[in-house]
Amino acid sequence: GENVExxxxxxSVQEGDxxxxxxxYSDSAxxxxxxxxxxxxxxxxxxxxxxxxxxxxxxxxxxVTLNKTAKHFSxxxxxxxxxxxxxxxxxxxxxxxxxxxxxxxxxxxxxxIP
Amino acid sequence: DTAVSQTPKYLVTQMGNDKSIKCEQNLGHxxxxxxxxxxxxxxxxxxxxxNKELIINETVPNRFSPKSPDKAxxxxxxxxxxxxxxxxxxxxxxxxxxGGLKTQYFGPGTRLLVL
Numbered sequence: 188g189e190n191v192e193x194x195x196x197x198x199s200v201q202e203g204d205x206x207x208x209x210x211x212y213s214d215s216a217x218x219x220x221x222x223x224x225x226x227x228x229x230x231x232x233x234x235x236x237x238x239x240x241x242x243x244x245x246x247x248x249x250x251v252t253l254n255k256t257a258k259h260f261s262x263x264x265x266x267x268x269x270x271x272x273x274x275x276x277x278x279x280x281x282x283x284x285x286x287x288x289x290x291x292x293x294x295x296x297x298x299x300i301p
Numbered sequence: 302d303t304a305v306s307q308t309p310k311y312l313v314t315q316m317g318n319d320k321s322i323k324c325e326q327n328l329g330h331x332x333x334x335x336x337x338x339x340x341x342x343x344x345x346x347x348x349x350x351x352n353k354e355l356i357i358n359e360t361v362p363n364r365f366s367p368k369s370p371d372k373a374x375x376x377x378x379x380x381x382x383x384x385x386x387x388x389x390x391x392x393x394x395x396x397x398x399x400g401g402l403k404t405q406y407f408g409p410g411t412r413l414l415v416l
Contacts, residue, residue: 221404221405223407225342228409228410229409229410230305230391230393230407230408230409230410231344231391231407232407233404233405233406236404274342276344288346288349288357289346289405290346291343291344291345293341293342293343294342294343294344296342
């Protein structure tokens with residue numbers, strides 16, 4: 188089955204700096220890579236996703252890059268703000284026409300220091 | 302207009318008891334999930350139902366039994382609760398698109414504490 192590794196487990200940055208979270212996956216059949224943000228006391232919420240036919244995707248201050256050859260993908264947050272502080276999860280999922288499960292990474296706790 | 306709702310939000314109970322958690326989604330999705338999140342924040346899938354049929358059943362003790370009365374509801378019943386069952390349980394739903402997109406929408410979680 189799929190195995191997703193995520194680094195770092197914790198990340199502290201000064202407000203205004205950039206934050207980068209990296210993930211690797213093992214199943215070459217995976218082709219859908221969502222990122223979730225989990226605020227304290229809440230459920231994970233999708234913030235951005237990317238499919239394997241795209242190398243990079245950007246949405247305002249958030250961008251995700253994907254390297255299928257190396258089987259890794261990254262989340263980039265620019266101009267970080269205190270409200271970006273949360274736990275971030277990467278995930279990977281194959282699409283072989285059936286109902287494949289989404290495998291989550293182990294999470295990165297991001298702290299943005301004002 | 303909550304998309305995915307769970308009840309109860311908090312559940313404190315004694316070891317050995319039986320308890321249920323309920324989940325409802327009003328997104329019209331055809332697939333629902335139960336996840337367990339432990340104290341280290343690891344998110345682990347437990348079950349998934351598609352149109353009321355069980356499609357994913359991970360290695361979960363038999364004490365956990367999901368039930369889907371219709372595609373908008375997925376409940377989780379836990380028998381003979383153990384200390385190790387203490388965790389946050391998340392319900393989620395998704396709709397499989399023709400492109401295979403599987404964006405999952407999570408509920409607020411049920412915080413279970415077994416004493």
